[in-house]
Amino acid sequence: MTKRKTEIAPMQDYGFFGPGSVTWKVWGSASSAVTGLQRAVVIEELDPGLIAAVDATGANYDRPRTRYDRTIRYFAMVAFADSRSVSKAADVLVKVHSKAIGTxxxxxxxxxxxxxxxxxxxLLTGWHSVLTAYEMYGGGRLTREEENRYWEECAIAAEFQTCDPADVPRTSEGVREYFEKMRPRLAVSEAARRMMDHLLNAKVVLPPTxxxxxxxxxxMNRVLRAGCIATMPRWMRRLSGFDQPRFVDLLVRPIxxxxxxxIERDPRVKLAVLRRLAPSAVPVVAPYALGIPPQSDEVLTPAQARARYGYDKPADAHHTLRAKQRERVFGRHLAPSDEGLIESQAILGNLS
Structure with missing residues (x-):
C-alpha cells in the first residue's frame, strides 16, 4: 500500500448509494467535477432568486476558489461519503442557506x-448537468434502465435538501418537462450575465499559475468554456447570451x-487534478477512487440515518435560526448573521 493510501481514512459506511449505483458510475467521472459542476453553477444563475442571493454575498467574486471547493465537496459527500458525514453536512447546509435571504x-x-x-x-440542475457532461465527455450514454435508476437515486439526494423528494422526476422525460416548465420563470439580468461569464472562466477556480x-x-480555459457551452441547449444559450458556432461544439467534444x-486511466492522476481544483474534496473522493473499503458495508436510507444520528429532515430543521435571520433582514433591515457559515467550515471546508 502506498504512503498516500495509508493517509486516507476509510469511510464509516457506504453512505446512501455505494458500489453498483448509477450515482457512483456517473459522479465518479472526472467530467463531473469539472464540466458537470461548472455547467450546474452557470445554469443556476438563470433563476432570479438564486442570482439575487449569490450576487448579494459576493462570494463568487471575492473567493471563487473556496466557493467552488466547498460546492464540489458537498456534492461529493452526498455521492461518496458515509451516512453520518452526509447527514451532518445536510443539517449545517440549512444553517448556511438561512443567511441567503432578501429581496x-x-x-x-x-x-x-x-x-x-x-x-x-x-438539485436538478446539478444532477442533470453532471449526467449531461458524463454522457457527452465521459462514459457515454446510459441505458434507459440506468437513466431511470439515476433519477431514483437523485430523489434520495433530495432528502438532504429542503425540497420534497416527491417533486423529483424519475425519468429523463420528466426532467425535460421540469426544465420546460421552468423556462418562463428564468431570466437573465445584468448581474446574472456577469456572474455566468465569470463562472465560465475556469481560471478563477485555479490556484496561482x-x-x-x-x-x-x-x-485549457477556452476549451473548458467552449465545452461547457456546448452542453447547453440552444434556447438556454440564447437566453444567456453565450452561444457559439456548431463547429465549435463538434470540435470540442473529442478534445x-x-x-x-x-485522467480516468489512473486514479492517482484523477486525485491530483481534484487536489488542484478542490483540495477539500480529496478525502471524500479518494476512498472511492482508490478502492478503499469502508468500515461497514452498510448502505442506509436517509430516514434510517436521521433516526440513527438524531437529525431532522432539512425542511423541518433550524426554524428558530431561520426565523431569527428573517427578522434581522426583513424586520430590522440588518445583514443576516454568519453563524451557520462559520459552523460549516469544519464540515464543508474553509472560507478562506
Whole structure:
C-alpha cells in the first residue's frame, strides 16, 4: 500500500448509494467535477432568486476558489461519503442557506435559499448537468434502465435538501418537462450575465499559475468554456447570451473526451487534478477512487440515518435560526448573521 493510501481514512459506511449505483458510475467521472459542476453553477444563475442571493454575498467574486471547493465537496459527500458525514453536512447546509435571504431587486419579491422550489432547481440542475457532461465527455450514454435508476437515486439526494423528494422526476422525460416548465420563470439580468461569464472562466477556480504555464492554462480555459457551452441547449444559450458556432461544439467534444479519458486511466492522476481544483474534496473522493473499503458495508436510507444520528429532515430543521435571520433582514433591515457559515467550515471546508 502506498504512503498516500495509508493517509486516507476509510469511510464509516457506504453512505446512501455505494458500489453498483448509477450515482457512483456517473459522479465518479472526472467530467463531473469539472464540466458537470461548472455547467450546474452557470445554469443556476438563470433563476432570479438564486442570482439575487449569490450576487448579494459576493462570494463568487471575492473567493471563487473556496466557493467552488466547498460546492464540489458537498456534492461529493452526498455521492461518496458515509451516512453520518452526509447527514451532518445536510443539517449545517440549512444553517448556511438561512443567511441567503432578501429581496430580489428586479421583481421586488423576497427570496430564500431554503425555499423548496429553489432547492429543487439547484438539485436538478446539478444532477442533470453532471449526467449531461458524463454522457457527452465521459462514459457515454446510459441505458434507459440506468437513466431511470439515476433519477431514483437523485430523489434520495433530495432528502438532504429542503425540497420534497416527491417533486423529483424519475425519468429523463420528466426532467425535460421540469426544465420546460421552468423556462418562463428564468431570466437573465445584468448581474446574472456577469456572474455566468465569470463562472465560465475556469481560471478563477485555479490556484496561482507560474508565468511559463499561463498560455497552456489559457488554452485549457477556452476549451473548458467552449465545452461547457456546448452542453447547453440552444434556447438556454440564447437566453444567456453565450452561444457559439456548431463547429465549435463538434470540435470540442473529442478534445474533452480524450482529456477526460486520460485522467480516468489512473486514479492517482484523477486525485491530483481534484487536489488542484478542490483540495477539500480529496478525502471524500479518494476512498472511492482508490478502492478503499469502508468500515461497514452498510448502505442506509436517509430516514434510517436521521433516526440513527438524531437529525431532522432539512425542511423541518433550524426554524428558530431561520426565523431569527428573517427578522434581522426583513424586520430590522440588518445583514443576516454568519453563524451557520462559520459552523460549516469544519464540515464543508474553509472560507478562506
Amino acid at each position: 430580489e431587486p428586479v421583481s421586488g419579491s423576497p427570496y430564500d435559499a431554503n425555499d423548496p422550489g429553489s432547492q429543487l432547481w439547484i 507560474p508565468p511559463i504555464a499561463r498560455p497552456l492554462v489559457g488554452l 474533452l473526451r480524450f482529456g477526460y479519458a486520460r
